Amino acid sequence: MSSDAAHQPTVPLPELFPGSGDAGSAGVPDGQQPARKKSRWGRRLTIVLVVLALLLGIGAVIAEFTLRQTVPEVMESAARKQLSLSADHEVEATVGGTSVLWQTLTGGYRDVTLRVPDAPLGDLRGEISLRAYRVPLNPTTGPLTAATGSVTLTPEQLQPLLSSATVGLAGEVSLEDGEMQIKSSIPLFGAQVPLELGVTLAASPEGNVLITPSRAKAGGLEITSEQLSEGPAQMLAPLLEPREVCILDRLPVGLTLTDIDITSSGKAVASFAADPKIVLDAAMREKGTCGK
Incomplete structure (x- = not known):
């Protein structure tokens, strides 16, 4: 080997594993490690x-389900108390709207319906x-926004009104x-004569029942208004x-x-406006009075 070759400078080998030296971050771009930490x-x-x-x-779903069960039960219990019904009397309350939870959080229920079969109404049943809008969580803290109701009566349930409607005529x-x-x-000429009477029902401005006879038939014969002014038919006047x-x-x-409607199913539906x-x-909630 020549003396010139022995004095050649030493060239370092390239690093096979960059970044494994003392510096620790050699070969890693500045700021990349903090970015990784932020990403994590x-x-x-x-x-x-x-x-x-x-x-x-999940909590909202559970709360919604619970309120859907409990809120109507509370309303049903309150209705039984207001109407003096027994604890087992059927009462059905429904809260409308998309979310009972949201309605509860906002302080009232926007659409509540209540159904009470065979409810006592004086001597009627x-x-x-009932349908109420914007019912407060505690009804004693504020009025309803609006409320309407109806009472459905069968012919048998209308019997107590029959005496007033027909001057004591029963049938x-x-x-x-x-x-x-x-x-x-x-009774006519010593004999019982079959009588058929038709009357329409409506509401008066005072909230009473207007009864207007529309037709009459005695012994199978129609009675006209002209016949009522003379002869035996006068007794039907x-x-x-x-x-x-x-009915106050x-x-x-x-x-x-506010209205009375006779349905095709043979029932009378009386509609009411609620204060x-x-x-x-x-x-x-106290009963009204009749007479002057």
Whole structure:
């Protein structure tokens, strides 16, 4: 070997593993390691938020389901108390709207319906249906925004009104062709003559029942208004006079009769408007009075 070759400078070998030296970060671009740490924390935070959202969603579903069960039960219990019904009397309450939980959080229920079959109404009994809008969580803290109701009566349940409607005439009652039809008999010339009487029902401005006879048939013959002015048919004249029957003493002061409809199924549906303060004011739930 020549002396020149022995004195050549030593050239270092290239690093096979960059970054494994003392510097630790050799070969790694500046700022990349902190970015990786931030990325890990971001992923962890996202996972935590997703888990929390899932837990909140599950909790909301459970709360909604629970309120859907408990809120109607509370309303049904309150209705039984207001109407003095037994604990086992059927009452059905329904809360409308997309979320009972949201309605509870906002302080009131926007659409509540209540159905009470065979409810007592003085000497009448019928099915009560009520619909209220914006019912407060505690009804004693504020009035309803609006409320309407109806009472459905069968011919049998209308019997107590029959005496007032027909001047004491009793008989078989049916509801068809938009009117109340009564089949009975009256004494005429010493014999009982079959009588059929048809009357329409409506609401007066005062909230009473307007009864207007529409037709009469005695012994199978139609009785005309001309016949009522002379001859034996005169005795039927009182039966064919329109009259107003007061029902204010059978209803709470806060309810006003607005309409009466005879359905095709043979029932009478009486519609009512409710004073918004009927739940708030006990005086509105007291029975009214008839007479001057």
